[in-house]
Amino acid sequence: MVIWIKIGDIPFAFFISRQIVELYLTGSNQGQPKESRSELIAVKQALGKQKIKASISLGSAELSISELATIRIGDVVSLNKRIDEPSAMKFDAYGTACEGFIGTKEDALAFRISRIED
Numbered sequence: 001m002v003i004w005i006k007i008g009d010i011p012f013a014f015f016i017s018r019q020i021v022e023l024y025l026t027g028s029n030q031g032q033p034k035e036s037r038s039e040l041i042a043v044k045q046a047l048g049k050q051k052i053k054a055s056i057s058l059g060s061a062e063l064s065i066s067e068l069a070t071i072r073i074g075d076v077v078s079l080n081k082r083i084d085e086p087s088a089m090k091f092d093a094y095g096t097a098c099e100g101f102i103g104t105k106e107d108a109l110a111f112r113i114s115r116i117e118d
Contacts, residue, residue, distance in 0.1 A: 056087050057087055059080045
């Protein structure tokens with residue numbers, strides 16, 4: 001069984017085993033609350049395994065239809081941000097979570113956090 005709750009704009013899923021649901025529905029667990037609680041997973045442990053997709057916004061550009069029609073491999077499209085301006089990290093549809101700068105780490109693109117939203 002999955003129980004969904006929403007705290008602010010962030011949804012959370014809590015998982016309860018089939019055995020616990022059956023014990024609750026049949027009432028066969030009366031007088032044994034410790035056994036039913038032993039099957040539950042701590043909130044921190046359950047949430048720690050949940051994943052949220054993050055995306056980094058580098059900026060945006062506006063192109064005319066004629067520019068878009070003639071775009072070729074190797075063309076450069078200038079974005080509306082300077083290289084020394086921070087980028088935003090967003091989690092799914094929940095808005096900006098933090099800001100930072102794009103860089104590299106061990107031959108991969110990376111994001112260094114400089115400010116966290118409240």
